[in-house]
Amino acid sequence: MTLWLTGVAVGVLCTLGFALLRVWHGPGRADRMMAAQLSGTAGVAALVLLAPMQDWAALDVALLLALFGALAAVGFVKATSSDGGGDPEEVDIGADTPDPTDRNADD
Numbered sequence: 001m002t003l004w005l006t007g008v009a010v011g012v013l014c015t016l017g018f019a020l021l022r023v024w025h026g027p028g029r030a031d032r033m034m035a036a037q038l039s040g041t042a043g044v045a046a047l048v049l050l051a052p053m054q055d056w057a058a059l060d061v062a063l064l065l066a067l068f069g070a071l072a073a074v075g076f077v078k079a080t081s082s083d084g085g086g087d088p089e090e091v092d093i094g095a096d097t098p099d100p101t102d103r104n105a106d107d
Helices: 002-025 029-054 058-080
Strands: none
Touching (some): 029 058
């Protein structure tokens, strides 16, 4: 069983290597962030697969890595939005375009 888990973990680590290449050579910031999310997920998967062989100590590290991956995604969205609010589709209040939800704009 441990040989099978080790083989699967090595396969997951190979995908981690390809994801890191995508982070390095990604065409855009969003592509790089998605590759970073993939590498975090692959790291969590590898640690969960190797946890039974290490007396389950790696499971705590895997949970922390998953938490940091989620926080990195939130930080990326907040950094790429125009005002740092986190919603990239939000209409800027100070913009010259009228608010489409304002029904009294013609008055």
